[in-house]
Amino acid sequence: MKPFCFSVDQITESQKASLHPMDIGLIRGYAVFDFFRTVNYKPLFLEDYLDRFIKSASKTHLNLNYTAQELEQIIHQLIQKNDLEQGGIRMVLSGGVSDNHFSPADGSLYIFCEELLMPSEEKYGQGVNLLTTEYIRPIPEIKTTNYALPVFLSADWKEKEAEDVLYHFNGIISESSRSNIFMVKDGLISTPKSNILMGITRKKILAFNDQINITDISLEELVNADEVFMSSTTKRILPITRIDGKPIGNGQVGVHTKKIMEDFKSLENKIALN
Template identity: 35%
Template sequence: MAHYGYFNSTIAPVDQLAVGITDLGLLRGYGLFDYFLTYNGRPFQWDWYWERFQNSASRMHLPLPLSKDRTYAILMDLLDRGDATDTAFRFVMTGGYSADSISVEQPNLLILAESIHPVPAVQYEKGIKVILDDYVREMAEVKSTDYKRVILMAEAIRSAGASDLLYQKGGEISELSRSNFFLVKGNQIVTPDRHILHGITRRTVIQLAQRDFQVEERPVLLSELYDADEAFTTSSTKKVLPITQIGELTIGDGHVGPVSRSLLAQFNEVIETW
């Protein structure tokens, strides 16, 4: 399937887009991104994603070259040029081209339409395994392009038969490598509130969960894993994905629990009618 992308005022097929080699994202890791899906041809939670992207840009001192409305028009243009009703969008904004390889002059902004890679159904049925990693992301609140850690740990994840990392530092849990973390215990749902990227799916799920549960956003400790009934992770791609094993520890009875199942069903309702 052909996808189109926008790069500094030009729209072209994605495989024809390229970035010059003095880009500070490439040379110095100075970049941020965002990623979201459309449902029924409309960007899901667009207001929230734009707000977050704006906030990341501001925290990295990069002026946004496009207004919200202009950006939305570009998204619709890219979607129209593709041959599917829905798509994934990736924003990548870097420090731009730099004559001295270190000073920011003007950001480079890429907006890419991409295929959606849904999570295999079996992972929703069985839950996933993650492994603990003694790590906390630098500037976790900003969706920077810094994902070195999970790529570096790819082999460790694979050899443990796991799907991802669960970051903890000093016994405090933060997040998975690209998604947020929740624990369920009775009528209570807890999720870390610091050293995390504030996920838009996390925010959506918290709103849904508040109708039936007591939801607490607060520091979550490793020790709380031992008596949790359920655990799950949220992201735009994963939606509400149950976690049934964390390292050697089985969560609850090791099966996908009713709360995870119900929240996934509620989330699916939201996107179906988006």
């Protein structure tokens, strides 16, 4: 964590930030957050992330007493104070301290700047393995702090050489714990439409190609795809070459995946240079 953060109502030293022990963000796991990166001191796709964060607060009945413009001003101040050329910024709105220790109340806002470790070049070059698990994330259209299941499951990911999990339910896939999913079959790119977070990186990929099919995808279709990849803020576009240890297609990073990786990197570089 970087030295300075925004805590409740002011920029302060990060080590001085605190959360009330009865906040339902802590005792009930009820809070929302968002996370984005800086590139050359510029917050990447900031308008999109702020829009999603503000909507998440509204949908979860949490009072966010700052406008998008006020949040943007705070974020730029933090970038400068923390000298955050390349890194991550995490916004968290807690559930608050309520009379019955259960219902949403007036939450507290925190904005932290962090170091950010992207996947290795080996992972981008060879792809990663996902482990399937039957699950739908609670209120999946909202970016809540409820990551209990994947955190629990992550204890043996290293042993199983897994990057993350892949959620499915009633035979239909949705997302990974921190990423959206895409597949390629016979040249057609598809991505799930149901029980997912509307990812910002996903949104940019859809803008590259208006022929991408947004539809329900079965687990059977996915494991028989020619290519599979995931998208997220912290991974950009990361190839998935194995699911449950079994190869996807020929087990190599596919040409469509490589093209989208290049397109996204070009978009990022363009923003960084402007």
